[in-house]
Amino acid sequence: MTAFLRQEVRTLLRTRRTKIIAVVICYALLVFPIAMKRPPQSMVDLAGEWFDGDGSFTLFMFAYLDLSMNKVSMFAGIILVGGIVADERARGELPLLWSKPITRSRYFLVRLTGAVGVFAGIYITATLIGTVYYPSQVSGFDPAIYLGMATVHLFAAGYAVTLAGTMGVLLGRKIPAMLVSLLLLGTFVGVAFLPFYTDSPWLGWLNPFYHGVSLIGQMTTFTPADMLAPIAALLAFHIATAALGAWKVSREEQ
Incomplete structure (x- = not known):
């Protein structure tokens, strides 16, 4: 199983869709501060009222999570794993796959885990680049707050992959699933x-994506312990959704 997972990760890293996702995420990360250079004061004031912390940095984090990373992650998950099992069915490969000494549910879970891992690697790399890049671009930027919120949001962004992969096996056809x-x-x-x-x-x-951004309500006061509850909730979403997909694929006919 470990060898299969390594092979799946290597295969995904070589695909064009993974490279496109990496480029889009990094592009969004680098260009976003330029678009947020001079936000309207009314938006800054609203961010200060709705959330916690300094208005300008709070607005940046809100826009970064909502307009940038949420939207990119949503499409990335669909592109990355929208065809798990459905692609193999379309190519007529399922009888061969199901004849191998690996259970159907394990096959699905390994492929899904590999995709989530690859996406997480891209997300973490982009986040670390932001830690170096944003201090010179964003007024009042706080790396500790940024990293803490990005860590929690990673689990929400990754859920897009888990959900898209599970929909692929629940519906059986790639386009409807996507x-x-x-x-x-x-x-x-x-x-x-x-x-x-x-x-x-x-x-x-x-809503898993609410848990992914929930720390914005306590930006200036949250501690590492406060990160545990939303991460635990998001892990529960991952496990429940992946288990549903594993159950469905275990009942697949050849």
């Missing part, structure tokens, strides 16, 4: 900050 994934992820991302606007945290309990 469209449904886009609809679900778009909804999650679109309402991720709704609990802050309405001052109703319960509205985000079933």
